[in-house]
Amino acid sequence: MKQYDAIIIGFGKAGKVLAAELSNRGWQVAIVERSNMMYGGSCPNIACIPTKALIHEAEMSSLLYHGDFLKQTNMYKQTIARKNRLTSFLRETNYENLSKRPNVTIYTGTASFVSPNTIKVVLPNGDIELQGKEIFINTGSTPIIPAIDGIQQSKYVYTSSTLLDMNVLPKHLIIVGGGYIGLEFASMFAGFGSKVTILEGGNRFMPRNDQDIANNVKDVMEKKGIEIHLNTRAQSIHDTSDGVTLTYSDVSDRTPYFVDGDAILIATGRKPMIEGLNLQAAGVKVDAHGAIVVNDQLRTTIPHVWAMGDVKGGPQFTYFSLDDFRIIRDQLFGDKKRDIGDRDPVQYAVFIDPPLAHIGITEEEALKRGYSFKVSRLPATSVVRSRTLQQTDGMLKAIINNHNGKIMGCTLFCADASEIINIVAMAIKTGQTSTFLRDFIFTHPSMSEGLNQLFDV
Known part of the structure; x- marks a missing residue:
């Protein structure tokens, strides 16, 4: 030994x-x-x-x-x-x-x-x-593999790990699961030109985020041709001569539906x-x-x-x-x-297009906890850099404490959000008030200078 x-x-x-x-x-x-x-x-x-x-x-x-x-x-x-x-x-x-x-x-x-x-x-x-x-x-x-009839027998079912080994672009990718992994793959394959269908079991899209942010993300993804179906339950998977068929039902009324594709990504968590x-x-x-x-x-x-x-x-x-x-x-x-x-708090980013990043609490959480706060929203298109990048989709949102001016939470759905959220995180963790970012001198043109506008409330 x-x-x-x-x-x-x-x-x-x-x-x-x-x-x-x-x-x-x-x-x-x-x-x-x-x-x-x-x-x-x-x-x-x-x-x-x-x-x-x-x-x-x-x-x-x-x-x-x-x-x-x-x-x-x-x-x-x-x-x-x-x-x-x-x-x-x-x-x-x-x-x-x-x-x-x-x-x-x-x-x-x-x-x-x-x-x-x-x-x-x-x-x-x-x-x-x-x-x-x-x-x-x-x-x-x-990966968590759900109990779906035929899932083990199908040669067209992948996880987030195995799908990356496939070098043939699917014409139609079906994604079971509307969490962050599923959304990243949906955005990725839609960018490459695949038709993408997302089947989410919950009755709310992106429940961890405020409704206005989730609606904005949904609108942008659907504009890219991504189909999003909520309240679904995948029931069976059957390989066909030219692909795969997934049968699912609407949880509310059990109406059955069928969707044909070239590949199925199981993104139901890990x-x-x-x-x-x-x-x-x-x-x-x-x-x-x-x-x-x-x-x-x-x-x-x-x-x-x-x-x-x-x-x-x-x-x-x-x-x-x-x-x-x-x-x-x-x-x-x-x-x-x-x-x-x-x-705590820890920032995170979801690499959809444009990326989504968040730190702290949401507006809905602040309301539930009874905080006194104000909300600031800024369309991404208001930041001139988004126009030079030709990425004007999205919005920026901040939750600010009314009593001390501290930043309670921030969500960025815009170009470079995964980078900018780190600036907000440093401001929060060093105890800065929102005026610190309101008055900070950022390079121009940059997406980060949008923080000047976002925190000017």
Whole structure:
């Protein structure tokens, strides 16, 4: 049995930076990854990086070849090839960055607990047991596959991971699920020229957002030819001679409908990836959703076993995973003051076209909590930079506390929203009032100078 100071299960964002940090401090580290196609984790291989690369090229495709499906098909195929080269480069770089360290050992195999301190790794040439003083679980999440008749038998059903491997642009993409992943893929494939149909089970589009923002997003997406059906329940999937047919019903009256397509994307959420870990052997508990239970410092129910990233539940963002690493580093080597509460509120972005970004509370939340506040709205077209970019769709919205002038929340649905939201986040987290952004000197022309107008209330 091999002894290590630390065993890290999963080669994701938190795991790889923690391995480097511990290595720099002289720890003997073992990192276990089940697939040689996942070095670096989901983000550079199947999630953030490849999808954002495709979204960027979809916008270019729409600009250059809108209405010419043949040219867009050719561009899509070339884009997939470029995406594959990018992910391969990042995967190799991530592997080399750790493998070259003398006190880091990478095992490509499947890990499971034997006891609270012992891990069994199933390797291609046999099993090995590792013992660690500290153990870190960083196995991420996996798509939720709903119980739809025929879903397992169909050769046209994909997840957000497997759809990225298809180099043939579908003429008609059916998306089951209207959450943020589904919306990003809808915007992407519509940009490449596919017909896109979204089937959402809820009776409200984008329920996490204010109604005016959701309506604006819906209008923009429908203008791009995306069909959005609410209150639906997917019932069956059947392959045909030239594609696939999905049968769904309207939840309110059970009326059946049929939709034919070339591919179906299942985007009904993700769940923590704990299968095969044998957590009970270590005494590590999970909640009702299968997420590993942790305290505010990311320790599990067994103090020397930690969980980082998506596997512990909560928002599934790479930058959360990176911050998990910072919390653990502080617990191991710092003053032990950092915890998961330090990062609230956290901004996020949805990379539709134009992107949607948000931080803090919404207007509807502020009303429910009884706050005294004012609302500022600004059409994206009011920002002159949107005209030079030819991206005038969208709106900007802010919630401001009437008593102290602090920014309570902000939603940006406009060009460059994913960048501008970071400016708002810094203003909020440094305790600035709305007048700080109202009077700040931004470059011109830029989308960020729209904050001058947005906060001039």
